[in-house]
Structure formats: structure tokens, C-alpha cells
Amino acid sequence: MTKKLKRPEVLAPAGTLEKLKVAIRYGADAVYIGGQAYGLRSRAGNFTFEEMEEGIQFAREHGAKVYVAANMVTHEGDEEGAGAWFRKLRDIGIAAVIVSDPALIMIAATEAPGLEIHLSTQASATNYETLEFWKNLGLTRVVLAREVSMAELAEIRQRTDVEIEAFVHGAMCISYSGRCTLSNHMSMRDANRGGCSQSCRWKYDLYDMPFGRERRSLKGEIPEEFSMSAVDMSMIDHIPDMIENGVDSLKIEGRMKSIHYVSTVSNCYKAAVDAYLESPEKFEAIKQDLVDEMWKVAQRELATGFYYGTPTENEQLFGARRKIPEYKFVAEVVAYDPQKKLATIRQRNVINEGDQVEFYGPHFRHFETKIKNLRDAQGQKIERAPKPMELLTIDLDQPVYPGDMVRGLKEGLINLYQEDGSSLTIRA
Template sequence: MSITKTRPEVLAPAGTLEKLKVAIDYGADAVYIGGQAYGLRSRAGNFTFEEMAEGVAYASAHNAKVYVAANMVTHEGNEKGAGEWFRTLRDLGISAVIVSDPALIAICAAEAPGLAIHLSTQASATNYETLEFWKNLGLERVVLAREVSVEELREIRQHTDVEIEAFVHGAMCISYSGRCVLSNYMSMRDANRGGCSQSCRWKYDLYDMPFAGERKSITGEVTEEFSMSAVDMSMIEHIPDMIENGVNSLKIEGRMKSIHYVSTVSNVYKAAIDAYLESPERFEEIKPALVDELWKVAQRELDTGFYYGTPDENKQLFGARRKIPEYKFVGEVVDFDAETMVATIRQRNVITEGDQIEFYGPGFRHVETMVKNLRLAETDEHIDRAPNPMTLLHIDVPFAVKAGDMIRKNGSGLINLYDKKTGLAKTVRA
């Protein structure tokens, strides 16, 4: 079967209604959310049915879709009420549910006909025979396991026409997709039923335990306590491989991330797709700017996961940070007066007169300026520093901005460089 190159959707995480709207405004073609049952993110600000209805209405008005993650592994009794729940999602206009448990798949197919089902990455689909199996059961899309390589992706695409959704950005699981029980043992919280305590990201003590001797903690004698955490995935420089191999949906992880993260990453991947489909040369031209943009938002270090080989010890989080983001999210534009050139902004972090700031907006728009004539919006009183989040402020700007534009400021401007030989870091100015 030949590979048909299509325009992939940008699928963004939306932990709250605010994040849903921001993701769509910043280029997401679809968002995935959690409901108050059957999901794997118990602390992600999961949606009520009323919030889902508002989210679907907003998405529909912007030609976007809303998917609901219902990807928990059910134990006896967990499946009760699932049929009614799936019917409610269908009737609200949810475009698809993302499911891993065969029992929930069967219930949804039987009791909520018309609601599309996507197979969750929790089901660990890694070959085309598996995709064909789920296709024969009526599923139209499969989210591949994160362990699939680009070579395997190409082979899968050549042998099946099932829609393929693949992760391109965000956190990696140190365990095999959908198979981790570490949290169950370490904190009695079931990772596969929404309670993961992320035990792999804890800092563990390290002991010297000679045979038949007492154990001795060597904390402080090594550069850092042991951690099992992988660096995050980023495929921004390899979007051509995803498009040329027929991926239908590029998935961004992070339903618990901030609106700064959601807006930035959605904006970047939308711009990458647009550039490559315009021409490969245009993509190569814009690629450095795309990478730089991603490093303006708080995240872990980045690599390509399993796409180009099995990650080694250098793809783990240990020792000093090898690179850190340089910018801090400080606010968003709520209004702009074109006559006076005054922007009304909602503050999110400390803003000080004289700060160097950057406005960014949908369509990969960026402009920089300095904070001048900082005032409280309510009284128009001039202030030197605004320390309280959610305060409405006025600032003068030398260019037009739009409601919904985000604002960041250049922070320390420092990058930590990790020296593998010494295990130490040195800090240099970016």
C-alpha cells in the first residue's frame, strides 16, 4: 500500500476550559480532555458535562474537534454506568473517545453508536496487525505506543489505512506504554486508573550495601540522587518524517500544563506543518525559530524518544540541567485601544517597569518591546512593579496587539551547560 501524504491535525491537551479555548485559538485542530470518569488524570481539572458542552460549542465555531480520554483499565464494577456516560458524550457532540480497555470499547460501541472510538496509547499498539485487529472491531483511529520507531511507523502505514495518531511532544513514560504499576507499589495509587503519583520522577536515595554488611547512604557523595525520569519528547525538527509517513494526528502531551505551554506548543507545531506543506525549503528556513520558540516555555530537556533508536543514559534526567528555558510567562492581552496605543493586560507573574517583554499570538506572530508607563487599569495610577497575579494593568505599546495575545519576559537569559566528565554544570549567558 502506498503512503498518502495528508495534512495532519494538531491535537493539543486541554486540562481546563480555558486551556481548550487557548489551544484552539493558537492553532490546534482538535483537543483532548478528560471527563469526571474513566480517565487517567485525576488531577487535571477534568470537565463537567456543562463544560464539555461549552467546549464543544467553542470548538465547533472554530472548525475544531473535542476528544475525551476514557483510557483507564477497569476493574470489577468500574464499568457500571459507562453506557449512559458514553451516550451523554455522543449527544453533547464529542467527536471521539480515546479508550484502551476492551470492555469499555465494547460498551461504547454497543450503547453509544455513532460515537467514534480511538484506541489509546495505553493499549500499546506497535504493529500493523494490531491496527487491523482494532479496525475490524470498528475503531477508526489508533494512538501508537510511544515505543514505535520511524521505521516501524513507515511499515505500519504501508500496511493499513487506519488513522494513525502519534505523540510528537511532551513527557515520556519510563515504563512501557500502559504497563506501569510502580505508583501502585510506591504510593498505593493505581496509575492505570487515574491515580499515578509519578513515582519514577521522585529522587531516590542511593546506598552502598556490601555483602553481609549494613547499608550506608551515599547521598551527597554523588552529583544527584537516582531518578528514573526520561527527558521529554520533541519531534519539531522531524515533522517531515511524520507527514511523509502518513501520520494523521500529531499529539501533544500535557493536560496539566499551563496556558503558556499549550499556546506556545500548539502555535509552533501548527507553524511547522504550514511551513513544510508550503515547501521543504520553507520548513528548513523556519526550523531554528521553531526550536527557539519551544525553549521559551517551561519544560524538561528534549529529545526524540524512541523514534530514532532506543534512548540511552544521556536521554534521562540526572545531574545538572543541560539547558533551561529563558523566558517567564507574565500576562495576556485582554484589550487594545488603537487610538491611544494602550494594551490592557491580565497579569500572571511579576511585571516591572523596564522589563523586556515579548508579545506573541496565533499565526506565529512575535513582537518585542519594553514595559513603559505601567499603570493599574482600575485607577490608571502609575506603578513601578506589579506583584499580584490576575491584576489588570495598562501599558503603552508601540505596535498593535490583539486580545488573546500572550506576554513573556526574558528571565535570567542563562543556560546551564552540563559537563559529562565532571558531572558539574557551568552557567553562561545565552
């Protein structure tokens, strides 16, 4: 008898209302956002209640959900007003809140009954007993710690029926489930109350420190300064393992990323899920296309985190980059006239007449073409469009749709490792 596989939710980040709508259009079944309190991304475009209501309405029209991250570690006084805030979220239709601090969990549960509560990854859930503990307190879903292996995930799934949300793409924290105080010490910004300055990604001197003698800087004697930064996670080619092991929600990190990033990554994970549930053969047929597509957006190098073993020095950001994205986001489609075969686009980066570009849209639609008959908003023929957000028109034989995106090849250098470990520089 064939095992019935559950379709996992594709959960995308949404730092702004625009990103929320883009993520849902490009395949996200749910998005998570930040409000103006209790979150961990103080510099993200955190939502007002009015923006939340507009986002919820848009999500409902597309069969999607909106969650709110309220995952800060509260100090005395931080929890004031939380009860009223959670009630407001419940009343405007937020599907769930993502919380780590037991005080906020208690407040949400007692003062906003009916509001679903998910446990944040900040709480470091790494075993099924922990999931059962939170289930007994009324939580319906747990976001696993990023340090959980695939074997551990499989055992957790076998031993509990709590919904499992697991990260599949985005930044990895060098500390344990994000619980870090480097930023507090180095820039007096509280990482666990929304102010992280990402001190782990800074570059540091290395020192020789012989016992009983003066330390000596090794600057100039080593290839580059030291950082504590990990490469990003990507599980796009391992989606079968996530589905087979019963993950309920595939979480993408990046509330501060661009609409180019959000659209591309949401599109890829939706396509991966659809393909594998249709058949393993269909997934294998498009797997390399998905991997290649992911490399068209700005990100760090990629690895699989802790899922298949403890990361090594190869999963740290050190030395020459082995691969960098070759594309830049240049425009989005505003309208298309099929009679005139004319596309109106909103420029996001410099566009030149004759540029080779790729159009892409939801449901993994792609095609390449050249910019032809570039005109400004007044209809004047131009050779170059350098002004951000300018409305332009181009001739286009193939139909496109509002919300489709346009990307072009970057100019610059790519550093690659050769087999002997030395670096090779080629022009993009």
C-alpha cells in the first residue's frame, strides 16, 4: 500500500506588505510577519495593525495564512500591554503567533483565548519530549531548532503528533538557535529583543598569544581576517526527505530580503513540493533547474546546515567565494497589452536597450529575451534607464502578467575554487 504523503505548507518571510503579496502570489501557503512589538527584527518593515488587516484580506483571497512573530526574550516590563496586543491580533484574523518566551506564551494563552500559538525556534526544541511538553500547554506547532538532524527530525515525527515547522532556506545563526549575546557586548544592541547587529558577520583580527608573553596580531600573515559566520541553508534538492519525514511547514528565512529573493525562493519551494507530490521522477527531472534558479538571487553560499551532519570549515564564510549569484533584479511587470505586444515595467535597476534579460512569474514560468524598443513614461525612445521606480515600456512578443519579475545578468567577477584549493577568477 502506497504511503499517503501530507502536503507541507510553504512558509515565506514578509518584511513588508509588498513582500507579503509577492510571497503569496509566488506560491507561499503562509507568510510570517513582524508587528511593532515583541519581535526580533527591529529594522524590518514591521506591520501596523492596518497593514496587517490588508495583508490578511489579501491572504484570504488567495487561500493563504498570516502568522506574526513575537519571539523576543522579555525582560521586566517588556510584557506590559501584551495581552491587549495579542487580543488585537486574534480579532483582526492573524492565524497564529510565533512565540519563544514562556511569559508571552502564558499571556497569549490566558488573555487572548482562541489565538493559535506556535513555539519559535528561539526556544531550541530538539527532541520529542519538548514538543509534548509544549503540546500539553496548548501549543499546536513547534518550529524546530536549526541544530536538529534529519535522523532526529524523523524520530520526533514518529513520537509526536504536534505540527512540525522546520527551516529549509536562509541564514544560519552561529549561536544556538539564535540565542546569542555577541551583539549585546559589542554594540550594546540586544539581539534577543530585536536589535542584533550581526557581530558574528564582522571581520576580526587573529592573534598569536604565547603563554606569558605579549599577544601578536597575525594581520598580513593570513589570507583574510576571521569571521564566525556560517553559509546559508538550502534544502531545495532535499525536499523529498522533508516531505517523507512528515514536516508540516517548510520555513524560509529572510524578512529583510528583497522581493526578488522572496519571489524566487517561494516559487522554487512551491514547485519542488508540487513536483515531488506528483511523482519522485518529476522532482528529479526539475531538481537541477530548481538549484540553478536559486542561484539567481543574492545570497551567501549554500549548505544543508545540521541536517546531514555537523557543519565543518567548509560551511563557514572564509576564503574565496566558491559561487556567487550572477543575476540582478531589474524590473517588475505592471501591465501587458497583447494587441500591441507592449509590456509596461517598473524599473528597479539600470536597464539598457539590448540587455539580455529573463522574465519569470508564479508557477515557475520563465523565458529569456532582449530589451527591445525601450521607452520612458512619456513614450520617448531611450538607450538607458538609470532612474529607480521609473515606468518604462518595451516591445515583447510573449505575454507576461502584472507581478512578473525581470532579472538580468550582473557585470563583475566570480571567484571559484579549483580542485587544488587555489582560487580562479572569471568574468561573469
